[in-house]
Amino acid sequence: MSKSTGIGASVKRVEDYRFLTGRGRYTDDMTRPGQCHAYIVRSPHAHARILSIDTAATLAAPGVLTVLTGADMVADNIGSLPCGWLIHSRDGTPMKEPKHLPIAADKVRHVGDQVAVVIAETLQQAKDAAELLDIDYEELPAVVSPGSVETAGTAVHDEAPDNVCYDWIWGDKDKTDAAFAQAAHVTTLDLVNTRLVPNAMEPRAAVGEYDPGMDEYTLTTTSQNPQLIRLLLCGFTMGLPEHKVRVVAPDVGGGFGSKIYHYAEEVIVVYAARRLKRPVKWTAERSESFLSDAHGRDHLTHVELAMDPDGLFLGMRVKTTANMGAYLSTFSSCIPTILYATLLSGQYKTPAIHAEVKAVFTNTVPVDAYRGAGRPEACYLIERIVDVAARELGIDRAELRRRNFIPPEMMPYDTPVGLQYDSGNFARNLEDALALIDYDGFPARRAESATRGKRRGIGFASYIEACGIAPSNVAGALGARAGLYDSAEVRFHPTGSVSVMVGVHSHGQGHETTFAQIVSERLGVPMEKIEIVHGDSAKTPFGMGTYGSRSLAVGGMAMMKAIDKVIAKSKKIAAHLLEASAEDIEQDGGVFRVAGTDRSVDIAAIAGAAYVPHNYPLDELEPGLDEQAFYDPKNFTFPNGTQICEVEVDPETGVVKIVRFAAVDDFGRVINPMIVEGQVHGGLVQGIGQALLEHAIYDEDSGQLLTGSFMDYAMPRADDVPDFEVKTNEVLCTTNALGVKGCGEAGTIGGAACVMNAVCDALDIGHMDMPASPERVWRVLRDSRPAMAAE
Amino acid sequence: MPVSITLTVNGRPAALTVEPNTLLVDAIRQHLSLTGTHVGCDTSQCGACVVHLDGVSVKSCTTLAVQADGRNVTTIEGLAAPDGTLHPMQAAFKEHHGLQCGFCTPGMVMSAVDLARVNPNATPEEIRHWLEGNICRCTGYHNIVKAVESGLQAMKTGAAAQAAE
Ligand code: FES
């Protein structure tokens, strides 16, 4: 019987009512008294020197309050947007970390770079006045393609004349070379992991407010981590004392990584609010989002896999060029390194792995974490080369995976790339997924497709990811400039309802429901008496926010710790009320009982006694029932699973249609299966989007983004994607008490690899790069036609 | 030159003074402070802004406010019953977890309700086709399709019950 409440129940979401009735409160929905509007003038050039900006006509235009430029910010000592992770090159030198001013002061470095800000009474006035701005540029040659930066003959930053940010290595080179020397077979592959635009449906927005009487600031922003933004705003860009700054991230319409970072516009609205002493609002238009939200992926990779005669993996070599874009975004440097090379073992026993990663600057929008962040890139190359290897060796692809899986009895397993997997049953996930898709029936389905002139293919991805980056001391040793713990406060109110303040943030994940389910089960409080509070630095303890599928594994564990403290104190209060000793009190949900008796008191009565302490051991216990905890995880968690997809390709048109899709995932303990399935569906479609549709393309010469709107950048739509069959296999995580692993990114980690493996199978080719759009597929088929005819 | 328009919004009369080029979505969000209707793009592609004009779904980002003069506008705020009971389509989205961040949701729901007028017996494939103009980045559409299927069914049952009364 499935539960209807508590941990493991598909409880309907408590946040839905406001979203369904139009009562969600997103940043752009807010209007402040006296609010004015910022319009950001962005560079039309990929690379140019700013010679002069004449603001006279703009300032004279109706409604205009001010025009801000980089020079104003420099004069007011506004700082550079910082990068949160320091990577060292193989020669020991630190990465090149050029300044990133919120408004460009000397040069613009990508199309869309901020050049000036016009602030007016209305947005229309600001836009109209911006037309009058006279900016004199000296255009410079642009570096666009990451593959040729060193010979581009122009430098994005003077600090990096060769445009290399860092040249980093990971793993044991000698051991890997030795493995290759012994190999019976080596498979090699060159692949591109395409540049993507995250495109959360809510465009970014920010409102800055300044109260001169109190000298206090409020920033309302579309962020996944308001506390982190406050830290960066106070400590780096604006240089303000944190007790004077409140950062609020209200309802946020999706993030997928793109709303982690400290963006220029957040600084701009706060700075402008202080100068004007009025609230200043900025909201991105979608075409502006394309040019100013951090992009994702963008890797060029050469990979080699060494095998013995039976197809056992002996070693892997990976060489990647990672495009950072024009500036280092907040977490950009750790994505193609710490969140990528550490995952190159995948689910396999490959004993020796070596990776070289060169991160380069180009005149393009900065690249940072996008759902999965480094891990989809690792999974894509592993799962692609395993398929190519199987094809070359003539081994069934499921069988080759089986032979190389790390078996459960080897857990905990130390990979050669620095991680310790705690748990997982990879083979079972694969077998279950094969059953779900009916692998044995595939040849018959393929034959049936052929009778209709269609080419059918099947593909797998057996992925593993590392979530909840941890522990802080290890992250610090790897270059993190922040801790990666989280926090929670569980506050009982006198009449027994509960507010739980968490440092993580929900922007679609449903924390208001899942976190409440845990509280409800552990403390025996009905769901309707529990409120999960997040997204406001004035209300919640300092936490690091939501990304990397960390909310439950880290934030949820902080909440568990706080709950444990509440229970410990409640036992003492119960002992007093029941005239027993605290050691004799047993807790079962909300009931505290003297062991072996029927004498008990419930948690609401305990809370009442704590807040109205007329009969209370005041000399032993403080009044109140309000506990806070910080939690630093012991290890990453490792969600894993197998996704299988079947496609049908129409050789006439090149159209790829996904006809079946199955996913079996191990997320550890599942709190709310309905929400988990939704996360898998959404993640898979982002993976499918990359495989079949999406691609951010720059013009090589001009550096213009050619896919700068939903007209040219193909977002997955309802009729592009299939229904999904999903199943979870719970293997509890051994390194946290909840046993949870995280589910937010899984679909995206394997999705693209899985679809491309199916496409290549259908086309009977080793490899083609993404996206498998009709035109590209049609070309592949045309180019392979003579060979087909000869068959 | 500002123009005066009168329209009915969610059953209530409204008189507005707008510019000739004011978009309906701006009139709804800014003049009427009904912020449930969202703006997700600037190329009429995403459907976050869908409302009903005389019962027919339109993208309010590509409709001028003056085009609504003398007409009936229903936004997401006008869908639930006055006592707060969800419309069957809203209830179906909740039941089937057809929303995550909620940003595309008002447009999705308004489009889905209009499908009941056009094709109350829509198959899952027809639902997917109908929703082509509504982009959701969160849900992967799977649960939205389930929700719309069930919402259409519930609307039919509701209509039948009403007819019987
Ligand atoms: S806002 Fe109207 S279609 Fe995107």
Ligand code: FES
């Ligand atoms: S629920 Fe977030 S865009 Fe659809």
